[in-house]
Amino acid sequence: MDRQNCFHCGLDIIKAKEIIFDKKEFCCNGCKTVYEIFSLNDMTCYYDFEKSPGATPQDSNGKYDFLDNESIVSKLLEFQESSTAIISLNIPHIHCSSCIWILENLQRLQKGISISQVNFPEKKVRITYNPEAVSIKTIVLLLSSIGYEPYISLENYETGKSHIDRSLTYKLGVAFFCFGNIMLLSFPEYFEVKEYWLDQYRGFFRWLIFALSLPSFLYSASGYYVSAYKSIRSKMLNIDIPIALGIIVMFVRSTFDIVMDYGPGFFDSLTGLVFFMLLGKMFQIKTYSFLSFERDFKSYFPIAITKINTDTSEESVPVYDIQKGDRLLIRNQELIPVDGILISEKAEIDYSFVTGEAIPITKQSGDKVFAGGKQMGKVIEMEVLHSVSQSYLTQLWSNDVFQKKVEQKHKTITDNISRYFTPILLLIAFSGFGYWIFIDANIAFNVFTAVLIVACPCALALTAPFTFGNVLRILGKQKFYLKNALVIEQLAKVDTLVFDKTGTITTNKKSNISYEGNVLSDENLLLIKKVLRTSNHPLSRMLYDYLPVSILQNKSEKETPKLKVDAFEEITGKGIQAQIFNQKIQIGSAAFVEKIDDNSIQQTSVHIRINAVYYGKFIFNNQYREGLEVLFKRLSSKYQIKVLSGDNEGERFTLEKLLPKGTELIFNQKPEQKLEFIKNLQQQGNNVMMVGDGLNDAGALAQSNVGISISENVNVFSPACDAILDANEFQKLDYFLKLSKKSISTIKMSFTLSLLYNVVGLSFAITGNLLPLVAAIIMPLSTITIVSFVSVMSSYYARTLIPKGK
Amino acid sequence: MSVIYLLISISILVAIVFFIAFIRAVKKGQYDDDYTPSVRMLFDDELIQSKIEKPKEESSAILNLKS
Numbered sequence: 109m110d111r112q113n114c115f116h117c118g119l120d121i122i123k124a125k126e127i128i129f130d131k132k133e134f135c136c137n138g139c140k141t142v143y144e145i146f147s148l149n150d151m152t153c154y155y156d157f158e159k160s161p162g163a164t165p166q167d168s169n170g171k172y173d174f175l176d177n178e179s180i181v182s183k184l185l186e187f188q189e190s191s192t193a194i195i196s197l198n199i200p201h202i203h204c205s206s207c208i209w210i211l212e213n214l215q216r217l218q219k220g221i222s223i224s225q226v227n228f229p230e231k232k233v234r235i236t237y238n239p240e241a242v243s244i245k246t247i248v249l250l251l252s253s254i255g256y257e258p259y260i261s262l263e264n265y266e267t268g269k270s271h272i273d274r275s276l277t278y279k280l281g282v283a284f285f286c287f288g289n290i291m292l293l294s295f296p297e298y299f300e301v302k303e304y305w306l307d308q309y310r311g312f313f314r315w316l317i318f319a320l321s322l323p324s325f326l327y328s329a330s331g332y333y334v335s336a337y338k339s340i341r342s343k344m345l346n347i348d349i350p351i352a353l354g355i356i357v358m359f360v361r362s363t364f365d366i367v368m369d370y371g372p373g374f375f376d377s378l379t380g381l382v383f384f385m386l387l388g389k390m391f392q393i394k395t396y397s398f399l400s401f402e403r404d405f406k407s408y409f410p411i412a413i414t415k416i417n418t419d420t421s422e423e424s425v426p427v428y429d430i431q432k433g434d435r436l437l438i439r440n441q442e443l444i445p446v447d448g449i450l451i452s453e454k455a456e457i458d459y460s461f462v463t464g465e466a467i468p469i470t471k472q473s474g475d476k477v478f479a480g481g482k483q484m485g486k487v488i489e490m491e492v493l494h495s496v497s498q499s500y501l502t503q504l505w506s507n508d509v510f511q512k513k514v515e516q517k518h519k520t521i522t523d524n525i526s527r528y529f530t531p532i533l534l535l536i537a538f539s540g541f542g543y544w545i546f547i548d549a550n551i552a553f554n555v556f557t558a559v560l561i562v563a564c565p566c567a568l569a570l571t572a573p574f575t576f577g578n579v580l581r582i583l584g585k586q587k588f589y590l591k592n593a594l595v596i597e598q599l600a601k602v603d604t605l606v607f608d609k610t611g612t613i614t615t616n617k618k619s620n621i622s623y624e625g626n627v628l629s630d631e632n633l634l635l636i637k638k639v640l641r642t643s644n645h646p647l648s649r650m651l652y653d654y655l656p657v658s659i660l661q662n663k664s665e666k667e668t669p670k671l672k673v674d675a676f677e678e679i680t681g682k683g684i685q686a687q688i689f690n691q692k693i694q695i696g697s698a699a700f701v702e703k704i705d706d707n708s709i710q711q712t713s714v715h716i717r718i719n720a721v722y723y724g725k726f727i728f729n730n731q732y733r734e735g736l737e738v739l740f741k742r743l744s745s746k747y748q749i750k751v752l753s754g755d756n757e758g759e760r761f762t763l764e765k766l767l768p769k770g771t772e773l774i775f776n777q778k779p780e781q782k783l784e785f786i787k788n789l790q791q792q793g794n795n796v797m798m799v800g801d802g803l804n805d806a807g808a809l810a811q812s813n814v815g816i817s818i819s820e821n822v823n824v825f826s827p828a829c830d831a832i833l834d835a836n837e838f839q840k841l842d843y844f845l846k847l848s849k850k851s852i853s854t855i856k857m858s859f860t861l862s863l864l865y866n867v868v869g870l871s872f873a874i875t876g877n878l879l880p881l882v883a884a885i886i887m888p889l890s891t892i893t894i895v896s897f898v899s900v901m902s903s904y905y906a907r908t909l910i911p912k913g914k
Numbered sequence: 915m916s917v918i919y920l921l922i923s924i925s926i927l928v929a930i931v932f933f934i935a936f937i938r939a940v941k942k943g944q945y946d947d948d949y950t951p952s953v954r955m956l957f958d959d960e961l962i963q964s965k966i967e968k969p970k971e972e973s974s975a976i977l978n979l980k981s
Contacts (some may be wrong), residue, residue, distance in 0.1 A: 157957070205953045212954065228950040277940050285933045307916060316922065606924065 112340035116143050117255070118160030122593065136162045140616050142254050144211070149217055154210045161206035163255035171439065172252075172880050174412030174424035183426075184232075184244070184260070184411075184642045192222075193239045197258035199251065200821075202231040209686060211256065218250050219243060233258075255810055262409040262427055262445075266282050276393070279328040280386045282484055286324035286377040290317050295324040298881055307876045312371070314366045321375040322510065325359050347526040350533055371879075374561060381566045384891050388573035392580070405502050405803060408461055408480070409445050413438070416489065427496055429852045434492045438483045444490070447499045450475050453487040457481035462803045463754055467712050467728055480803055491672040501779070501803060521855055522572045527566070533563050540874045555874060562869035566887065567862035567894040571855050575898040579851045582906045587834035595830045599815045601795045601846035604689060605743060606808070608787060608800040609753035609763075612818050614730035615835065621654045625716070625724010632718060639686045639693050642676050647693070648684065683714075692719050730759060735839030737766055742842045744768040748794070752785060753778050754804060783807035799841075803827055843909055850905040858898050865890040 114121055115132040120131050127134045130147065134140040142162055146154050154161065169796050187194040201207065207226070211233045214224040220242030224235045233256075235247060251258055293313055329352075336352035339345060340531070355378060362373025414437040415425045422437060427445045437449070438444055444457070450471050458468040462480040471477055477490060479499040496502060536558040536768035544552035576593035590596065594825060607613050630638070633655055640652040675687040683696010694701050694717040701717040712728040743749060750772040751763065757775045766775065777785065786808045789796045798805070798812035801819065806827040809815030817829040818838060832842070939945065 205956070208950060208953050209957050226950050226954075227947045228953065229947060274940055274945070277945055278937065281933070281936050281940065285929065285936075289929055293922075312919065312922075316926070320926075 113160060114139050115155070116140070116162040117164050118159060118162075119164075119561075119825065135162060136200060138255075140388065141165070145217070145254060151210065151216065153214060153408070154206050157206040157209060158204040161204050163201045164486055165253050165255045166257055166441075168293065171442070172245055172248050172423075173414065174242070174410075174426075176246060177412065177424045178468050180424065181244050181410050187884065188239070191238050192236060193244075194234060194236050195244060195247075196232050196234045196386055197248070197251070197260070198230075198232050199254050199256050199258050200231060202226065207256070210254065214247075214250070217254070218247060223262055223432050237538075251324055260411055261668045262406040262411050275385065277392060279331070279390065280383070280390055282323050283386050284326035284378065284384040286320050286328070287383040289320050290376050290379050293317050293320070294372065294376045294884070302657075317372070317375045318363065321359070321362075321379055324379045324382050325355065328386060329671060331353050334384075341435055344523070345527045345530045346523045347529075347565060347569050350526065350530050350560075350563070350570055350678040351385070354560055354563070354565075357557050358710065361554075361561065371621050376884050377561070377883045378890075380884075380888055382560055384888075385566060385569055388570045388577075388895075391577040392573035393577075401848070405806075407481070408443065409496070410443050413442075413445055430495055432495060432556055436490050436492060438488050438490060440483060440485060440487065442483055444477055444479055444481045444483065445499075446492050446496055447494045448477055448492045450477050450488065450490050452486075452490070454486075455488045456484040458484050460611065460802070467650070494671055499650050520572065520594065522569065523853060525568065525859055529565060529568070532559070536563070536870065536874070558873035559870060561753040562873045562886065563866050565862070565866070567865055567890045568859060570891060570894055571858040571862060571898055575851050575855050575858070575902050576894050578902045579847065579906070582903065583844060583847070586840060587837045588840070589832045591830045595814060596848045596851055598795070598830070599797070600852045602747070602797040602814055602845070604748040604794040604796045605810070606750045606752055606789070606796055606798045608782075608798075608802070608808075609751055609759070609807050610730065610755055611801040612805075613733055613736055613751065615820075621651065622727050622729060623724060624727060625722075628716070628723055632723070635691055635693055635718070636686050636695065636716065637693060638688055639676070639684065642686065643678060643684050643695075647712070647728070649715060650728070654726075674717075694718070698725075703877070729762070732766065733835070733838050739842055740767050740771065743845075747845075748772075750774065750789075752782050752808070754778065779804040779807050783811050798832075800829075846909050847906055850909065851902055854901040854905065858894055861897060862890060862894055865893075 113119065113133075113246065114135035116134055119135050121133055121135045127140050129143065130141050132143065132144065139162065140166060141150075146152055175261050179799075182188060185193050185195050199211070202211070208228060211226050212224055214233075215221040221235060221237045224233055226233050237244075237247060248258055248260075264871040292315060296313060297310075302317050332348050332352045332355065335348040337345065339349060358374050358381075362375050362378065365371045365373040409427060412424045412426050413430065415423050415430070416435040416437055417423055430446055436446075436448065438455075443461075450473055453473050455471045455477065456468040457471055457477060459478075459481045461482065462478075468484050469481075476493070478501060479496070480501045494500075537556050537733045541552050541556040544555050556754060573593070576596050579596055580590055580593060637652060637655045639650045640655070643649075676684070677686065678684045679696070679700065683694060683700040685692065685694040685696075687693075695714060696715075698715055701715040701722055713725045714728075715725045716723045740749060749767070749770075751767070751774070753759075753773075754777050755775060760773060760775065763771075767773075774785065782805060786798055790811075790813070795815040797811045797816065798808045799816045799818060800806075800809050801817055805817070809817060809827060811830045814831065816831045816833050817827055818833050818835050820835045830858050833844075865886065869890075872882055872886075
C-alpha cells in the first residue's frame with residue numbers, strides 16, 4: 109500500500125509524518141489524540157458507523173478565553189438556572205452518523221453534561237449541563253479537542269428564543285383530519301341507493317360532515333381569506349381571491365343544500381381542495397436549515413476579543429463594548445473586528461472573507477488594518493480607530509438596501525395569470541346567472557355558485573408550488589441552494605449577469621504560480637524549497653507547495669543531512685535569506701534582492717537571488733475557476749455579462765483574453781460602488797443577477813434582483829443572498845439558468861391544461877348539471893394530473909438539460 | 915340500527931384522539947427535526963458492545979494462559 113489514509117480523518121498520510129498508534133495509522137498528532145480520547149472512554153465504535161469520520165482538531169489556545177466572562181456566556185445560553193443550563197452550539201463539522209453518536213454521548217467524556225442532543229439538519233448540538241460542575245469553556249474546549257469545534261460568532265450574541273412557526277403543519281393536520289373523515293362519511297351518498305336505512309340516517313351523516321368541515325373551513329383555509337383581503341386592499345388581484353371566493357361560495361352553497369335538503373353539498377371537495385392546496389404550500393417550502401440566507405457581518409465577527417488594559421492585563425470584552433483608543437490583542441486565525449492601527453511590528457492579514465483574495469496582505473507597524481481580516485501567524489496588537497458599527501466594512505450595512513423589507517413586491521407568474529383569470533371568471537358567473545334568472549331563479553343561483561366552485565383555481569394554484577418545489581429539490585441536489593421558490597422565477601427573468609472577480613470567478617483555494625526569468629536548475633529549486641520550508645510566511649508556504657515534489661524526493665533521502673539550512677533570517681516585509689550548501693539564497697520582494705521592478709502593474713511576486721545573482725521571480729496569479737471560459741462563452745450569447753472587481757487593473761489583459769468579447773470589465777470598485785453599479789443597471793430596466801462571494805459584495809447582492817453567493821464551504825461562509833452555490837458547481841450556472849426558464853414554461857403548459865379542466869367543469873356548471881359526485885371526481889382528478897404533469901416535466905427538463913460529461 | 919350513532923361517534927372519537935396526539939407531537943417539536951431521530955434509533959447499546967470487545971482483545975492472552 110503506497111497511499112494510506114488517516115484512520116481518524118481520512119486524509120492522505122505523508123509518510124514522514126505518519127504516526128502509528130494502536131496498530132492504526134494517523135496523519136498527525138491531533139488525530140491520534142482524538143483517537144486516544146475515544147479509546148480511553150470505550151468509544152471507538154465512533155469509527156464503526158462511518159469510515160474515517162473525524163476532523164483534525166485545530167489549535168484553540170486562548171481562543172475561547174472570552175467564555176470565562178459571565179456576561180458573554182449568559183448571552184449565549186438558552187436557559188439558565190442554578191444547576192441547569194442549556195446551550196445550542198453550531199458545529200459545522202457534523203456530517204455523518206458517527207458525528208451524531210459521539211456528540212450524543214458527550215456525557216461520557218465530560219462530567220456535568222446531562223443531555224446532549226444533535227439536530228442534524230441544522231448542524232447543531234443542544235447541550236444540557238450543570239454549570240456548577242462544568243463550565244461552558246470546558247465543554248467548548250472538549251468539543252474542539254475532539255475535532256468538533258463549535259462556531260460562535262457575534263450573531264449568537266442576541267439569541268432570543270427562536271420562535272418556530274408551525275402553523276402550516278397544524279393547518280395541514282386539521283385539513284387532513286377533516287378531509288379524511290368527510291370522505292369516509294360521504295361514501296353512502298356517492299352511491300345514491302334508495303335504501304331505507306340510508307334515507308333514515310341521511311340527516312345525521314350530513315350534519316356530521318358539516319360539523320367536520322368547520323375546522324377546515326374556518327382554520328385551515330384562513331390564510332387564503334387573509335391573503336385575498338390584503339390583495340383586494342392593495343388592488344392587486346392575486347390567485348387567492350378566486351380561491352377564497354370559491355371556498356366561501358362552496359361552503360355557503362353546501363350549507364344551504366343541507367338545510368333545504370337539496371343534496372349533500374360539496375363538503376368533500378371543499379376539504380379536499382383545502383388539503384391539497386396546503387400540501388402544495390408545504391411542498392414548496394424546502395428549507396435548508398443548515399444554511400442561512402440572512403447573514404450579515406455579525407455571523408463572521410467574533411463575539412468577544414481580548415483587550416489589553418492600561419496595566420497590561422488581558423481581558424475578554426464583548427465586541428460591542430470596544431471603544432476608540434482601546435488596545436486589542438489578535439491571535440492567530442482570529443478576525444479583526446474593528447478598524448485600527450497596527451502596533452505590532454508585522455501582520456499577515458487574510459482578507460478572503462471580505463474580498464475573496466487568496467493571498468494574505470502584509471501590514472507593518474503603523475499601517476491601518478480594516479475590520480474583517482483574519483490574522484495569520486503570530487499574535488498582534490492593534491489600537492482601535494472606530495467602534496464596530498462605524499468600521500469601514502460594517503458601515504455598508506447602514507445602506508438603505510439592508511433596511512428594506514425582504515419581501516419585495518414581486519409579481520409572480522401565478523398572480524399575473526390571475527389578473528386576467530379573476531375578472532373572466534366573475535364575468536362567466538354573472539352572465540350564467542343573468543341567463544338563467546329569466547328561466548328559473550333557483551337554477552340561476554345553482555349555476556352561479558357552481559361556476560365559482562368548479563372554477564376555483566385549485567389546479568392553477570397548485571401548479572406553481574409543485575413545479576417550484578420540485579425544481580428547488582433538483583437544484584438542491586446539485587448543490588445550488590435557493591432561499592425560496594420565488595428565486596426560480598426571478599432567475600428566469602434575469603438578463604444581465606454581474607460577476608465579482610476575486611473569489612468568484614477566481615478560486616481562493618489555490619494560486620496559479622508562474623516563473624519568469626533565468627532557468628533555475630534542479631539543484632537550485634531544491635535549495636529554494638529547503639529554505640522555504642523554514643519560513644512560515646504564507647507566500648513561502650504556497651511556493652513550497654507549488655514547487656515539484658519529485659526534485660525533493662529523488663535526492664532528499666541521501667542528501668538531506670548535508671542540506672542543512674544555516675544562517676536563516678526572515679526580514680519583515682522584505683523576505684528571507686539563508687545559507688545552505690555553501691550557497692546564499694535570498695527570496696523576497698524586488699527591493700530585497702536589489703532588483704528594480706520594471707513592472708508597473710501590481711503583481712504579487714517573489715524574487716529569487718542566489719549568491720548575489722538575480723535569477724527571476726515567481727508570480728502569483730489568480731487561478732480562474734475551471735470551465736470559466738466555456739461557461740462565459742455559453743452565457744454571453746444570451747446575457748449581458750459584466751465583471752466587477754475591487755482590485756486594480758492588473759488582470760485586465762488576461763481577463764480580456766479569457767472572456768468573450770463584449771464583456772464589460774470594471775475595476776477599482778468599492779463595496780458601495782458595486783451596489784450603485786447594480787442600482788444603475790436596474791434603473792436602465794435590466795434584471796440583474798449578481799454573483800459574488802465576500803462580504804464586500806454583500807451590498808450588491810442585496811440590491812440585485814437575484815444575488816448568488818459562491819461558497820467554497822457551504823456550511824460556514826456566505827453573505828446574505830437569495831441563493832448559495834457550491835463553488836465546485838460554478839460551471840453549471842448556465843444549466844441552472846436554463847432550468848429555471850424551463851420550469852416557467854412548464855408552469856405555462858400546466859396552466860393551459862388546468863384551464864382545459866376548468867372549461868370542462870364550467871360546461872357542467874353553466875348548464876346546471878354539477879352534481880356533487882361530478883365535482884368530487886373532477887377536482888381530485890385535475891389536482892392529481894396537474895401535480896404529476898409538473899413533476900414529470902420538471903424532472904424531465906432537469907435530466908435532458910444537464911451538461912454532458914457530468 | 916340506531917347502533918350506527920354509537921359506532922360512528924366512537925370512530926370519530928378515536929380519530930379525534932389520534933388528532934390530538936398529532937397536535938401534541940407537533941407542539942413538542944417532533945416534526946422540527948425529521949432526520950436525526952432516524953439515525954439515533956439505530957444506536958443505543960454500542961457502548962456496551964465495545965466494552966466487551968476491548969477487554970477481550972487485551973486480556974485474551976492472559977485468559978488463555980490461565981485456562
